[in-house]
Amino acid sequence: MPITTIGFDADDTLWQNEAFFRLTQERFAQLLSDSDPAHLTERLEAAERRNLGHYGFGIKGFMLSMIETAIEVTQGRVAAPVIAEILAAGREMLRHPVHLLPHAREAVTALAADHRVVLITKGDLLDQERKLAQSGLGDLFHGVEIVSDKTPEIYQMAFARHGAGPLQAAMVGNSLKSDVLPALAVGAWGIHVPHDLTWSYERAEPPIGSPRFRAIADLGALPALMDQLRNLP
Numbered sequence: 001m002p003i004t005t006i007g008f009d010a011d012d013t014l015w016q017n018e019a020f021f022r023l024t025q026e027r028f029a030q031l032l033s034d035s036d037p038a039h040l041t042e043r044l045e046a047a048e049r050r051n052l053g054h055y056g057f058g059i060k061g062f063m064l065s066m067i068e069t070a071i072e073v074t075q076g077r078v079a080a081p082v083i084a085e086i087l088a089a090g091r092e093m094l095r096h097p098v099h100l101l102p103h104a105r106e107a108v109t110a111l112a113a114d115h116r117v118v119l120i121t122k123g124d125l126l127d128q129e130r131k132l133a134q135s136g137l138g139d140l141f142h143g144v145e146i147v148s149d150k151t152p153e154i155y156q157m158a159f160a161r162h163g164a165g166p167l168q169a170a171m172v173g174n175s176l177k178s179d180v181l182p183a184l185a186v187g188a189w190g191i192h193v194p195h196d197l198t199w200s201y202e203r204a205e206p207p208i209g210s211p212r213f214r215a216i217a218d219l220g221a222l223p224a225l226m227d228q229l230r231n232l233p
Helices: 018-031 037-055 059-073 080-095 104-112 125-135 152-161 176-185 219-230
Strands: 005-008 116-122 143-147 169-173 189-192 213-215
Touching (some): 005 152, 018 037, 104 116, 104 219, 116 152, 152 169, 152 176, 169 176, 169 219
Parallel strands (some): 005 169, 169 189
């Protein structure tokens, strides 16, 4: 069946994201350099995972997890100026300019000519809307889905809403866990575009045996791949 709809992930697929989290983590470690720095990253990540069900994905949940971790590692003695610095770091992340990844604009533009292209991203609504507006890509998409998490059910509904269903759809993204595996689970194509920086939560083993799984080095290879898939017997 021909692919008529292509879903694109946003963060670390179309534009940089994890790099800013890493920079803020380094700043966080400097603020708490006197409090168990060897295990600070592990404790912060544990807090983030623990809080996903409460705060969801995104910068605001990350800020709250940093504050929680600061309280834990200092046994409640963290100074108010440190909390203020954490909040300031989070606000800087929320204001950070959008940096498109190589070939992002060209790939979306080329594929939008003969496919329905849909942005499917998770995280904080206001922040994702801000980044999409600043990216300059907004007018290229036929639809936008900002969701709390990416599950097979989400892809089933999104591809039905914006196309002929998952059997005629492909999902493109840097996360095997969120972009590829749940899309494959409902019968769509899953196209992995790896990023150098990927949060450990988003890592998974590639589904090498799946006939609808493909991996490309970067978005520059995507139009040619879609041509190949169109010509499959």
